[in-house]
Amino acid sequence: MELLSLHYEVSGTDFTCAGEASGKIKKNLKELGFPTNIVRNVAIAVYEGEINMVIHGGGGVIDVEISPDCISIVLADQGPGIPDVSLAMQEGYSTAPDNVRQLGFGAGMGLPNIKKYTDEMIIETEVGKGTTIKLKVFVN
Amino acid sequence: MTVKQLQEKLELTFLCGEEIAENREAEGCYCGDLLSWVMSRASENDVWLTVMGNINSIGVAVLADVACIVLTENASLDEDAKKRALENDVIILTTSKNSYQIASEISKLI
Ligand SMILES: Nc1ncnc2c1ncn2[C@@H]1O[C@H](COP(=O)(O)OP(=O)(O)O)[C@@H](O)[C@H]1O
Ligand SMILES: [Mg+2]
Numbered sequence: 001m002e003l004l005s006l007h008y009e010v011s012g013t014d015f016t017c018a019g020e021a022s023g024k025i026k027k028n029l030k031e032l033g034f035p036t037n038i039v040r041n042v043a044i045a046v047y048e049g050e051i052n053m054v055i056h057g058g059g060g061v062i063d064v065e066i067s068p069d070c071i072s073i074v075l076a077d078q079g080p081g082i083p084d085v086s087l088a089m090q091e092g093y094s095t096a097p098d099n100v101r102q103l104g105f106g107a108g109m110g111l112p113n114i115k116k117y118t119d120e121m122i123i124e125t126e127v128g129k130g131t132t133i134k135l136k137v138f139v140n
Numbered sequence: 141m142t143v144k145q146l147q148e149k150l151e152l153t154f155l156c157g158e159e160i161a162e163n164r165e166a167e168g169c170y171c172g173d174l175l176s177w178v179m180s181r182a183s184e185n186d187v188w189l190t191v192m193g194n195i196n197s198i199g200v201a202v203l204a205d206v207a208c209i210v211l212t213e214n215a216s217l218d219e220d221a222k223k224r225a226l227e228n229d230v231i232i233l234t235t236s237k238n239s240y241q242i243a244s245e246i247s248k249l250i
Contacts, residue, residue: 107174
């Protein structure tokens with residue numbers, strides 16, 4: 001049984017919107033009564049995905065499906081893709097430009113954080129075509 | 141202790157959220173300027189000490205559920221960040237002291 005489906009568009013240029021989708025998802029999950037640690041884990045994963053779409057992916061879409069036992073998240077962009085996924089997954093690895101670092105991003109913690117806070121993470125990426133990240137957070 | 145009590149004891153200045161500070165508990169403290177780092181490591185109800193006063197800091201404060209942001213060393217708060225903070229009930233304070241000084245004072249209080 002599905003409780004709720006959410007869809008968000010993420011801008012490819014506007015940093016000021018980053019955090020909006022994750023904030024709304026957090027609010028929804030809270031209102032549905034999910035445990036606080038689940039709400040936090042999902043919010044962090046979506047936030048990092050959102051930021052990556054703005055910084056690296058040229059914008060994209062987020063789809064979330066909420067059911068009582070599982071929250072599924074799909075982050076999809078049509079940006080440059082990730083040439084070496086295992087390198088990108090390493091803590092501290094980042095190709096973020098200086099202007100982005102000055103805003104406090106580019107710590108190279110995004111993908112590792114997403115992995116840490118979700119139960120399932122599948123990255124489908126092709127250079128020149130884009131990146132789709134599929135996530136699952138199980139409740140219990 | 142509440143954010144309001146902390147503000148009085150540490151002589152911090154409110155930039156926004158003064159009216160909700162009496163009802164917000166502060167239970168710990170976290171220092172950091174790298175947003176991903178802070179978001180995953182700061183605990184709920186921490187006082188967050190940082191020099192990052194941009195709109196993305198507000199997103200992190202909301203997601204991490206920190207008690208408040210303290211902008212140390214008079215770090216500036218962007219206009220759009222202030223607007224977002226007001227919309228999301230994020231308390232922001234400022235001080236001329238650095239994060240080390242404030243953190244060591246907080247450790248004596250909470
Ligand atoms: N959606 C994406 N599209 C293209 N490249 C990406 C995407 N997400 C991540 N990357 C690449 O993986 C690296 C590591 O990502 P991440 O761990 O989030 O660190 P950061 O965003 O701080 O650089 C990025 O610097 C970038 O090179
Ligand atoms: Mg990132």
